[in-house]
Amino acid sequence: MALRTRVTELLGIEHPIVMGGLTFYGRAELASAVSNAGGLGMLTALTQSSPEALAAEIARCREMTDRPFGVNLTILPTIDPVPYDAYRRAIIEGGVTVVETAGRNPAPHVEDLRAHGVKVIHKCASVRHALAAERMGVDVISIDGFECAGHPGEEDIGGLVLIPAAADRVTIPMIASGGFADGRGLAAALALGADGINMGTRFCATAEAPAHPAIKDFLVANDERATNLIFRSLRNTARVAKNRVSDEAVARLSAPGAGFETVAELVSGKRGREALVSGDVDGGIIWAGQAQGLIHDAPPCAELIARIVAEAEAIIDTRLTGMRA
Known part of the structure; x- marks a missing residue:
């Protein structure tokens, strides 16, 4: 079974589950495992030391999966200049079809990426930034609630409000991000108006995540307060x-x-x-984000994604339908 949404159709994936752009973790082992399981795996450009290293990692990932995968390009203020144009060129020349931009304004990159047939997801932590990105011409919005790991912005709006607030105004496909780890979250995101979910912390606790087992045990043991x-x-x-x-x-x-x-x-x-x-x-x-409180094991990505999709389908088809008088 599969849940068909605007995101699965646009990105050519089986399930509406996208891997977050994860510093350190966003390498071929994990990205290919997510893609092979039917989601969208994501390499992280700046985890690689140079554009040349990113090109090699893209080639390595392509050897490990024949399914679509993306590259996260996070634009950050840095002391030393980052050759973002060269990283973008490596992405385009590597034949990558999806890029997730995040951080600062992605405008300098969006036109070139889309001109080469690359679909652009832009991660935002507010409705106003999502609308600006839509006007800029990105293909998908990833709306990031306050529960997330990483940078949730300065407005402290949780996903339960932020996701439907964005869905009321954003017209392009939208992914819900921040606090997602299981099928309940996927079903809820779809009910709130999103077309899929983005998971970061959850994928850090999987068999293929390239971190020490003690780190995965740490994430599993933690709760939502940690x-x-x-x-x-x-x-x-x-x-x-x-x-x-x-x-x-x-x-x-x-x-x-x-x-x-x-x-x-x-x-x-x-x-x-x-x-x-x-x-x-x-x-x-x-x-790591508050989703730690929903993580109880570190399974292979294929098992995790199949479980999430089955749970979401059961909630949609059985639990919610059964509540109708």
Whole structure:
């Protein structure tokens, strides 16, 4: 069985489930497993050290799946310039058909990507940004509720309100993001007006996720309370897993006038990557959302996606239908 939506039709996928653009995790092993299971796997461009490395990873992923997969291109303010144009060229020349943009304004990339037949998903944390992206010409909106891992914006609107608020005004296909981990969430997202879901934290706890088993056990053991919001005072809020490092980052930034330099060594990407590889759950920042409270195992992606779709179908076909008088 499969749930057919505007997203499955547009992106050429079997199930309306998209893998989030995951720093460190967004490599061929996990992306291909999600795609082979009928979802849309996602490589993360900036997880690769250069555009040339991304091109090689795209080729490696294509050897592991014959189904569609995408590339996340997150546009961030950085100290050292990032060759975004070269990353975009690697995506186009690699024959990738879907790109997820996130972060800053994607306008410099959208026209070129679409001119080469690439479908563009843009991740937004507010309705007004979603409408701006739609006017810009993107193909799909991924609307990101406050429950999410990563950057939920500064307006603190949860998905239960944000998703239908966006659906009321956005006319192009829309993916619901933030807090999704099971079939109940997929059924709810469809009921709220979305055409599919985006899952990040949930895919970090799967057999194919390229992290140490201790990290997966950590995510499974955590509940929905086990996150911290860091960088709040800097107006760059980020939701991460609660551990000693993120606790310390919150404490340091609570001091009057504290700036990013007070936590730079705590939150460095290098330190976080080392933690994920070594399995040291207190070794660095571990990105995770409130969906941790819905994660109870770390199965293969094929098992997880089949379970989610079957659960959603059962809810739609049996539970909800059975409530009608």
